[in-house]
Structures are given as C-alpha cells and as structure tokens.
Amino acid sequence: MRLLGARIGRNLELDGALLRNPDGPGLHAEGVRVGRALRIRKADVNVECKTGAIQLVNARVGGDAWLDGTRVHNDFGPAVNAEGFSVGGSLLLCRGFTATAESPELGTVHLMSSRVGSRLDLGVGRKDTGDIVEAAAGWEPTENPATLCNKAQNGLVLDLSCATTNDLRLPPEVVCEPEDGWCSTGNKVILVGLKYTTLSRESTHRHWPHLLGHHVDLFDAEPYQHLATVLRGSGRAGEARQLLIELENERHRRRSRPVPTGSSAWHWTKRIVLGHGYKPGRALYFLLGVFGLALLLSLAAWSADWVHRPAIRVEGQELPAASKSQELDHRLRCSIGATVRMAVDLSVPLLNTTGRAGCDFRPNYPPNVIGFVLGLFLQVMGWVFATLFVVGFTGVVRRE
Numbered sequence: 001m002r003l004l005g006a007r008i009g010r011n012l013e014l015d016g017a018l019l020r021n022p023d024g025p026g027l028h029a030e031g032v033r034v035g036r037a038l039r040i041r042k043a044d045v046n047v048e049c050k051t052g053a054i055q056l057v058n059a060r061v062g063g064d065a066w067l068d069g070t071r072v073h074n075d076f077g078p079a080v081n082a083e084g085f086s087v088g089g090s091l092l093l094c095r096g097f098t099a100t101a102e103s104p105e106l107g108t109v110h111l112m113s114s115r116v117g118s119r120l121d122l123g124v125g126r127k128d129t130g131d132i133v134e135a136a137a138g139w140e141p142t143e144n145p146a147t148l149c150n151k152a153q154n155g156l157v158l159d160l161s162c163a164t165t166n167d168l169r170l171p172p173e174v175v176c177e178p179e180d181g182w183c184s185t186g187n188k189v190i191l192v193g194l195k196y197t198t199l200s201r202e203s204t205h206r207h208w209p210h211l212l213g214h215h216v217d218l219f220d221a222e223p224y225q226h227l228a229t230v231l232r233g234s235g236r237a238g239e240a241r242q243l244l245i246e247l248e249n250e251r252h253r254r255r256s257r258p259v260p261t262g263s264s265a266w267h268w269t270k271r272i273v274l275g276h277g278y279k280p281g282r283a284l285y286f287l288l289g290v291f292g293l294a295l296l297l298s299l300a301a302w303s304a305d306w307v308h309r310p311a312i313r314v315e316g317q318e319l320p321a322a323s324k325s326q327e328l329d330h331r332l333r334c335s336i337g338a339t340v341r342m343a344v345d346l347s348v349p350l351l352n353t354t355g356r357a358g359c360d361f362r363p364n365y366p367p368n369v370i371g372f373v374l375g376l377f378l379q380v381m382g383w384v385f386a387t388l389f390v391v392g393f394t395g396v397v398r399r400e
C-alpha cells in the first residue's frame with residue numbers, strides 16, 4: 001500500500017489487514033497526514049524490505065495511532081520505520097504487538113525524533129479501550145506487552161533517541177527482564193535524548209539500572225539523569241539516588257583498563273563510605289565504628305593497667321602520676337568515665353571532653369607503644385571519616 005504524502009481528513013483504517021510484499025514495504029506512508037486516527041490493529045504484515053515493513057517517516061496523525069495486536073515481520077530491514085513521526089494522541093504498540101526484523105542498521109522499531117502527545121505504550125495497554133470496532137468484532141484483549149526482536153548482530157530493537165512523550169509505558173520484558181541477574185535477551189535500545197514526563201506503573205520497575213547499563217547501544221549518562229529527575233518529581237527520591245549511584249558504578253565499569261590505582265581506590269572509598277555522595281550518612285556509621293574500636297582499646301588498656309591518671313598541678317602542688325609501682329593505689333587509677341572520655345577524644349574529631357587529662361597511656365612503659373600506635377591510627381581514621389562526611393554532605397563529590 002503506497003500513500004506517500006497523502007492527506008486523509010479522518011481515519012486511515014487497516015484493522016485486520018493482511019499485507020504481503022516479497023519485494024518492498026507493506027505500508028509506505030511517508031509524510032502522510034491523517035486528521036484523526038491511524039488504525040492498523042490486529043493486522044499481519046510480512047515483507048522483505050530494507051527500509052521498513054511499515055514506513056511512517058515524518059507522518060502526522062492528529063489523534064491516536066493504533067498498532068496493538070499487529071504482527072510485523074521483515075527479514076531484510078526494520079519492522080516499523082517512523083523517524084520524525086508525530087502523533088497528537090497516543091502511539092499504541094501494545095497488547096500483543098509483535099515485531100520481528102533483521103535490521104543491521106535501524107532498530108526493529110525506529111522512532112527517532114518522534115513526538116507523542118499522550119502515551120507511548122509498549123505495555124499491556126488498557127483492558128477496556130472503549131473502541132466500538134473492537135467491541136463489535138469481539139476481539140479478546142491480550143495481556144501481553146510488545147514483543148520486539150532483531151535477528152541482526154546488533155540486536156537493536158527500539159530506537160527512541162530524541163523522542164518525546166508524556167507517559168512512557170515500557171515494561172522490562174520488552175527489552176530484558178533479568179533472571180537471577182542474568183540477561184534473558186541480547187536486545188539493545190537507544191534512549192539518549194528521550195524525554196518523558198511520567199512513567200506508568202508498569203514502567204516503574206527495579207530493572208532500569210540493568211536496562212540502562214547492559215542494554216544500551218552506547219553508554220550515556222543522560223538517560224540516567226532524566227529518569228532520576230522524573231523519579232524525584234514523583235516523590236521517589238530514594239530510587240533516584242540509587243539510580244545515580246548505579247550510574248557512577250557503570251561509569252567506573254566502562255573506564256578503559258587498567259584504571260590507575262589511586263583513581264580506583266577513590267572510586268571504592270566513595271562507593272562504600274559515601275554512596276558516591278548520595279548517601280553521606282554512611283560516613284557517620286564508619287565514624288561510630290571507629291569510636292567503638294577506640295572504646296574497646298581504652299577499656300582493654302584500662303583493665304591491663306596500661307593507662308594512668310597523668311600528673312596534675314593543684315595550687316602549686318604537683319600530684320604525681322600513677323606509676324607502675326603504685327598500680328595498686330586506686331586513687332591514682334583512671335575512672336571508667338575518664339576512660340570512656342579518653343575513647344571519645346581519641347576517635348571523634350572536633351569534640352574535646354578533656355578525657356585525656358584524666359586518663360592517658362602511661363609514658364615510658366614499653367607495651368604502650370601498641371596503645372600509642374593504635375590510638376594514633378584511630379585518630380587519623382576518625383578525621384578521615386569526619387572529612388568524608390562533610391565532603392559528601394556538601395555534595396562536593398557528586399557529579400550532577
């Protein structure tokens with residue numbers, strides 16, 4: 001069927017059509033203008049054509065474009081070639097829409113730069129579409145989302161680069177629904193520059209990081225950031241943060257090897273301690289861990305009598321420090337409170353409880369070298385985690 005540049009005032013209806021062409025497209029409607037609906041529902045298109053079985057390049061439809069339940073097969077090119085397609089209503093590639101192609105260049109469904117006013121639906125569609133033709137024909141609604149396949153090596157099934165729509169309905173199984181972390185298909189998609197305002201319920205799934213990391217033709221940060229913006233807008237700030245953490249992990253995975261040791265160490269530190277700046281609170285847990293270790297060290301030193309109350313001066317009189325010879329003198333032993341305060345002073349930066357004035361490691365006592373070294377190490381680690389918390393909290397490490 002050839003309708004190049006045709007102008008149709010109302011509907012173009014090809015419901016249930018059988019289109020066969022062993023040497024060309026099934027529907028060639030480049031630049032067609034349809035005033036209301038384009039209906040190619042439950043049709044069967046089987047062709048051999050390099051430029052596409054259904055060609056709607058730069059076509060314009062005022063209302064909805066229905067392709068639900070239609071089967072398209074092309075062994076020599078894409079199934080649907082609709083670059084620059086403009087739909088005033090919804091583009092419905094749902095409810096059992098099946099496209100099989102062998103297209104080494106374009107995707108099985110090529111919708112680059114297309115514009116959809118309402119919903120771009122590759123999901124299960126609506127149970128009750130309100131279509132009188134459907135009701136009259138007694139069509140049974142199917143519960144299947146779109147099935148897309150490209151037998152060519154690139155596996156590119158869907159190209160939505162620079163497309164725009166309001167509501168995106170793209171369930172994971174259209175591209176890949178991983179089972180136990182393993183891919184169920186080798187499908188690839190292009191989503192760079194795709195803009196959508198909302199995601200339907202079937203599209204808000206946990207597999208987005210997997211799809212954007214493993215099933216894109218070329219890695220790009222933009223689809224992650226757009227999805228994060230949409231998630232934040234719908235009150236899913238936690239999911240948005242998790243997605244941006246996955247973006248940083250994917251960036252690291254895709255860096256050319258070998259990655260310099262310093263750079264790799266910084267990546268893992270940021271990832272574990274700060275969640276790449278999206279979870280700075282984790283650094284406080286690490287700081288709490290350092291305090292716990294300092295407390296253990298202080299209490300162990302106290303029970304082994306490695307700590308003492310240092311010498312103090314009171315009104316010109318010097319009270320001697322507790323020495324090993326006086327270790328049985330309880331008056332000169334550290335109190336438990338002073339020992340705990342010593343642990344705080346050892347591990348938590350910027351917090352001074354003057355604990356070490358009341359309790360400290362005995363000087364000139366050889367086993368205490370271990371205590372001094374461990375104390376110094378805990379002090380350094382305390383500063384490291386406190387600094388990382390500030391860096392994460394202020395967003396310095398985030399790459400927005």
Ligand SMILES: [Zn+2]
Nearest residue numbers: 176178183184
């Ligand atoms: Zn996969």
